[in-house]
Amino acid sequence: MTLLSIDWFFLIEKILLISGVLVLSLVVAMYSTWGERKVAAWIQDRLGPNRAGPMGLLQPLADGGKLFFKEEIIPTNSNRFLFILGPSIAMLVACMTSAVIPWADTITIAGRQISLQVADVNIGILFIFGVVSMGVYGIMIGGWASNNKFSLLASVRAASQIISYELPMGLALIALLMLTGTLSLKEIVEQQRAGLWNVVYQPLGFLIFLICAFAECNRTPFDLPEAENELNGGYHLEYSSMKLGFFLFAEYINMFISSALMATLYFGGYAYPWMDKLGLSENMLALTGFLALFIKTLFFIFFFMWVRWTIPRFRYDQLMRLGWRVLIPLALANMLITGAVELLRHH
């Protein structure tokens, strides 16, 4: 249907897809909080939340309700506008990255080819980098606007940490780009569908990417910006009610998105072995592909939690040394080797 030279079905389809992806990331983030507490409990030989609903499944709703009804406090000497802007940016940026991730192959409904990716832009990885690096503004603005020394210290830590770890992350990805020759996430997945998963060619690159993803998400062992026992909670120290909730929630969404990204870049995304030999219909293929991606993503989310409850936090100088003196040289070496191999292969 084309009216006023706008393809309205295309618009509806995209709006539905965007809402779906948004709801999915919110729900996954919500249940990550539950999962986090369960995993933490199990690792520490406890049971974890089990009172609200069966297996404590209503716990995230109770937590959310509690956060909504808490008193909202804005410190007198804070910058009111920036104080509200901080968590808003954190949340907005966290939700934006999901736009370029291909959730599944195309499906056909009533003769229309629908791509299950909000935007198949040819600069997908660049887009993610651009948006992710904006996430630090939320933390920085929130920490600075609080007018509290601990918040400020935490946001300075966050800024330098994220900048330091973006470099090896980018370098690790450059090696991947040399291999695939494209920035579009969809094409990267399609290449892995035809051949082997990228982690086979880029194990070191994946390891560097994984470590940097931990640092970018402010997760333990790199959770210095919100070190509870050093900075009283870090950049969200002065926040209460749902603004605090947004900061915490943004972290879980980031975790979900970076897990999905790792699955997409290195573990075949929605592709799973022998998917083209099963003889499934196109829609079934998309559905199973989505499930495959989802399982991979959940595994990485679990991995994030598993690491968090195993490894203690780094000291700040150790963090910086690891970033600049270990990961960047390693990533550079990885890039050089990949480049040399690619050059030899093409000649």
Added chain:
Amino acid sequence: MQTLTNRAKPVDRRPMTFMEKMYIPAIAKGMGITLKHLFQRKATVSFPEKKRQFSAVFRGLHVLNRDEEGRERCTACGLCAVACPAEAITMEAAERKPGEEHLYREEKYAARYEINMLRCIFCGFCEEACPKDAVYMSETFAPAMYERKGFIYGKQDLLIPNPKTSSGK
């Protein structure tokens, strides 16, 4: 220097080897340990549904005992109150009237007998001091309450049910 025990272990201060500096094997080992704990038996007891067995000498809330005919054993001698290190027990004595022989075993009885469970330290000295086997400590503990005055247990809270009048219980 001579060590006092043979348990002391010298600290290994050798510089780390390359494998140790990589940290990855150590991290993998640690993650293996946490993964093992993921499937281990949990230490938690889901309290209201499951209760742990008390030890044989557990000292819980007090009860005031009756004899075989359902008469109160307490004679309000005050020895428990004297023995109590927390001074949680107070009582008032009264004389048994003719016709009350089925209620009280001896000529003197406690008209009022109160134990403040907030003061009580559950040491069990009252139980030991009682010459009439009237005070015993049971296997229950004080429940949570919203007000302090609920924790002052009177005779009606402490006396065990009369075996004569409430038979079958």
